[in-house]
Amino acid sequence: MNVLVTGGAGYIGSHTVLSLLENNCNVVVFDNLFNSSIESIKRVESLTGKSVTFIEGDIRNKHQLSNVFSSHNIDTVIHFAALKAVGESAQIPLEYYQNNVHGSVCLLEAMAEHKVNNFIFSSSATVYGEENEVPYVETMKLGTPSSPYGATKVMVERIMADTAASNPHFRGVSLRYFNPIGAHESGKIGESPKGIPNNLLPYVAQVMVGKREKLSIFGSDYPTKDGTCERDYLHVMDLAEGHVAAMKWLNDNQDFAGVESFNLGTGNGVSVFEIVTAFEQAVDKKIPYEVSPRRAGDLPAFWANATKANDALNWQANRSLDQMMVDTWRWQSANPNGYDED
Ligand SMILES: NC(=O)c1ccc[n+]([C@@H]2O[C@H](COP(=O)([O-])OP(=O)(O)OC[C@H]3O[C@@H](n4cnc5c(N)ncnc54)[C@H](O)[C@@H]3O)[C@@H](O)[C@H]2O)c1
Incomplete structure (x- = not known):
């Protein structure tokens, strides 16, 4: 299995890359290092004894993405790359829409061009908005998120649904994370936020x-x-393993086409x-x-x-x-x- 992981040098991405390597996947990480460090990937390599193909690039650059798909035989894309600070998103909403929505569109376009149809997206509990009652369940309608950040997650989920409606081969999984915390038990990788932590x-x-x-x-x-x-706080390694489980689910359900959402929380x-x-x-x-x-x-x-x-x-x-x-x-x-x- 050849997996492209956008944002794979970040907090959740690096832990997921580790789980993917432990499950014998070949991993290509594509990250602009805006909010991360290449050191996370080096440490994942040393923990697993396996190597990762790292490409420094931006998901808004279609040319770079196209090169990645041309030179690696990608089966599945796991898409973490995004800006994620809720408060900041209200200050600079256009950058959030540009990065998270436009970037996701560029990625989906490059996938379509190269006929890659398996897509796992980092969504969030924030898509349930204020209207829905707890506990949140996937059958609920998408709500009105309280921030531009949350709105970008709702928009990408809608874009995935429209993509599936227009492409009968598209196989999307939206993983709605609750609140990941913790670090790999080795203490070698963890969350390393730039500036003042938001969480x-x-x-x-x-x-x-x-x-x-x-x-x-x-x-x-x-x-x-x-x-x-x-x-609802969950351990980041449980969340990482949720991605491997979603990939296995896609693999076991070859007849599936469309988009399926899953809550990942305790x-x-x-x-x-x-x-x-x-x-x-x-x-x-x-x-x-x-x-x-x-x-x-x-x-x-x-x-x-x-x-x-x-x-x-x-x-x-x-x-x-x-x-x-x-x-x-x-x-x-x-x-x-x-x-x-x-
Ligand atoms: N951490 C949480 O609490 C949480 C909760 C719900 C959903 N999410 C989502 O999970 C994903 C990963 O979150 P995280 O906590 O690991 O964040 P993170 O900031 O640690 O990781 C995101 C990574 O994406 C990269 N990136 C950002 N924009 C990019 C671009 N245009 N091109 C290429 N790379 C880019 C960053 O450099 C970083 O390495 C995000 O989509 C986030 O919205 C996170």
């Missing part, structure tokens, strides 16, 4: 290594179990306070924090109904919250500056 766990981890002074908890007056927001809501407590226990240290006002656009609580992925993909998010914390800490304490210091 809770990398922020907590940076406070613990002394890079940030204290954690801000945005709102403690939500209608949730302890007043803080609840999310099915449990965990609050910010619960994360703080779990991290403190894993590290055996107190986390300095303050409660700040709510952040615009944050939903109080959401989690997945992951039954469809459990049944059809034979996949489950098995790793515990404790393991997510321990693995995050192993990575962060061994690499306080992420990949930057190498």
Whole structure:
């Protein structure tokens, strides 16, 4: 199996590349390194003892993409490449639409030109928007996302549906991730955000290594179990393995054409306070924090109904919250500056 992984040097991409190599796939990573480092790929190679073909390029450059398809016999594309900061997307929406939507269109065009039909897309729980009730289930209608970032995910899902309607050979899988955290158990690869982390766990981890002074908890007056927001956190290696499961599903269902969506989550809501407590226990240290006002656009609580992925993909998010914390800490304490210091 020859797999093209766009955005494969990033956080989820690098962990997925590792899982793909462990499952004997040949992997071509295509990434512009805008939010990542080639070091992640080098470490994946050293962990697996296998090599990756790395191509530095931009998904908005059709010529570069076309060259990739011409020179590698690609069966399946896993498409991670995107900008992903929810808050930033409201400041620079056009860059988000350009990168995430236009970039995806260029990729799908290049695939069509080279008759590659297997496409696995990094979607997000954000596509359920504010209207749907929790737990989110795939039969729900797409909602109205609270940010331009979320809108790009809805748009690409629609583009996939239209592509499938016009091309009877197109086989798309949309994986709707909930909240991936943690790192590979080796502590060699993990999340290495550039600038100030947008997500809770990398922020907590940076406070613990002394890079940030204290954690801000945005709102403690939500209608949730302890007043803080609840999310469905899953271990990034479980998420990575979800991609391998989706690829196997495509392979086992050769008659399938169209688009199928799967929620990838644990099915449990965990609050910010619960994360703080779990991290403190894993590290055996107190986390300095303050409660700040709510952040615009944050939903109080959401989690997945992951039954469809459990049944059809034979996949489950098995790793515990404790393991997510321990693995995050192993990575962060061994690499306080992420990949930057190498
Ligand atoms: N991390 C999350 O919490 C989360 C949740 C839901 C969905 N997602 C989606 O999963 C995917 C991967 O997320 P991540 O957390 O690994 O992010 P990341 O920023 O670590 O990885 C994205 C990668 O894509 C690359 N990239 C961006 N634009 C590109 C372009 N135009 N051409 C080529 N490469 C480009 C970046 O350099 C980076 O390596 C994204 O599509 C994101 O929207 C992430």
